[in-house]
Amino acid sequence: MRWWHLQQLKSKNPRVRKDAVDKLASSSDDATAEHLKSALQDADAEVRAAAVRGVGQLRNPDFEPQLIAMLRDPVSDVREVAAEELKQAGTEAAQTGLLTALRDSASGVRWRAAQALDALKWQPNGPVEEAWRWTALGEFEKAALLGAVAVEPLSLAIKDGVYYKRQAALAALSMIGDARVVKPVLAALKDEDRNVRCTAIDALSMIGDASAVDPLITVLRDRDSQVRTGAVAALSKLGDVRAVAPLTRLLKDAHWEVRESAIRALGQFKDVQVVDSLAGALKDSDREVREAAVRALMEIGDPVAVEFLVPVLKDDQDSVRSLATTALRRLDRNWEKSPAAKRAIPELRAALKHKEYWVRQAAADALAKIGEMRPVEPSLAHLLDPGLMRRQNATEIFLRLLNDFDCDLRQAAAEALGRLGDQQAVPPLIAAMKDDSPWVSRSAAGSLNVLQWSPANDEDRALYELLLQN
Secondary structure (H helix, E strand, C coil): CHHHHHHHCCCCCHHHHHHHHHHHHCCCCHHHHHHHHHHCCCCCHHHHHHHHHHHHHHCCHHHHHHHHHHHHCCCHHHHHHHHHHHHHCCCHHHHHHHHHHCCCCCHHHHHHHHHHHHHCCCCCCCHHHHHHHHHHCCCHHHHHCCHHHHHHHHHHHCCCCCHHHHHHHHHHHCCCCCHHHHHHHHHHHHCCCHHHHHHHHHHHHHHCCHHHHHHHHHHCCCCCHHHHHHHHHHHHHHCCHHHHHHHHHHHHCCCHHHHHHHHHHHHHHCCHHHHHHHHHHCCCCCHHHHHHHHHHHHHHCCHHHHHHHHHHHHCCCHHHHHHHHHHHHHHCCCHHHCHHHHHCHHHHHHHHHCCCHHHHHHHHHHHHHHCCCCCCCHHHHHHHCHHHHHHHHHHHHHHHHCCCCCHHHHHHHHHHHHHHCCHHHHHHHHHHCCCCCHHHHHHHHHHHHHCCCCCCCHHHHHHHHHHHHC
C-alpha cells in the first residue's frame, strides 16, 4: 500500500496528505524516509508537523540537520514538535539548535527546548544561559534571583503563554532592581487579560518609577473596574500630584470600589482643592464611599469641610455618623458654635421628618449639640422610651426584610409587621400582596386585616378579599 500513500502525498487536501505521512512514518526504510523529508516542506503546518514526527521516529542521525532546520519553521506548533523530537539526538549541533530555541517567541517552543536540553543532560554555561533555561521552564522566580541577566528572558515571557504564566513572569520581573524592567512592564498594561494588567500595575507600584505616572493615568480609563481600582492604588503610592485631577474625575465612576479607592487616594494627597468634590461624595449611595469621603476630609484637614460634615451627622448609617463626629472634632474642637454648623440647621431640621427612625434620631442629636433642639419637636420626645425605640427598630428591620430575596424571610416579616401593629407598615404590606410568593401575599393580607386596613380602590379590595379567602 506504500505506493498508494505516496500518491496521497500529492493530494490537494492537506488532511489526506497528513494521513499519508502518518502511514508512511510507520515504515523505516530509506525510500520512505526520503518522502518524509520532502513532506517537511509541505505548505500545510499540520503536514509538516506530522513529517517532523515521522523523521524523528527514524532515529537516523543523517536526518538531524533537517530536524534542527525545522526549529525555524514559521509555525510554532511545528517548532514545538521539532524540539521534542531532538530530545533523542544528543549531538552538539542539536544542543546548539535547542539553545537557540530557548529564545523562541513562543512559550511552548521554549518549554519544549528546555525539556529536551534537560533530557540531553545539558548544563548552562553561565548565568545568562541559566536565566533563559529557568524562564523557559516557567521557574520565573529562580530566574529573577539571577539578577539583571533575567530581564530579557522574563520580558519575553510576559508577551505570550497562558495569562497566569504572564502574571508570574511580571511578578518576578518586578523583583529585579534594574531600570530596564520598566518598559516591558508598562507594555503589559495593554495586555488583553485584566489579571495581567492588574499584575503589571502592582509591579509598577513596587518598582516606584516616576515614568509610570502618565501610563497609569491612562489606565484610569480602563474598561475593567478592577484594573481602574489597581491603577488608583498605584498612583496613590507613587504620590505624584499629576494624578490629582484624573482621580477627582473618578468620583463619578459607575463602580463604588473605584470611587472609594479614588477618595482614599485623594485624602492621601491632602490637596485642599478637592474638598468641594469630596463634599459631593458625602451623599454617595454607597456607605463605604461616604465613609471614605469623611476620612479623606479629615486627613486633608481643611476647616472648610465642617460645613459639609455637619449634615452627615444625620446619615442613616451609624458608622458614617460616628466618623463624621470624629472628623468634626479634629477639624474644629468647637464646631458646634461655628457659622458652618448654624448654616446646616435647616437641613438637620428637615431630617426630623425622615421615614427612617435612626435618621430622625441622629438629626435630633446633632441639633441638640448645636443648641437648636427646641420644644417644637414634641414628636421626638417619646423616642426616649426604650421599649418604643426597640419596637420601631424592629419595625424598620422587618420592612427591609419584605424586599429580601428569600421568600421565607419575606413571609416571616409580613406576619411580624401585623403583630407589631405599626401603621407605617401598611403601604409596604399593600405592595407585598402582589409578591410572587402566594405565602408572602397571603401573610401580607392577614397582617393588613390585623391592622384594620380598608382598601381604597376596587383593585386592592378584590385582591385583598381573594387573599383572605385563600
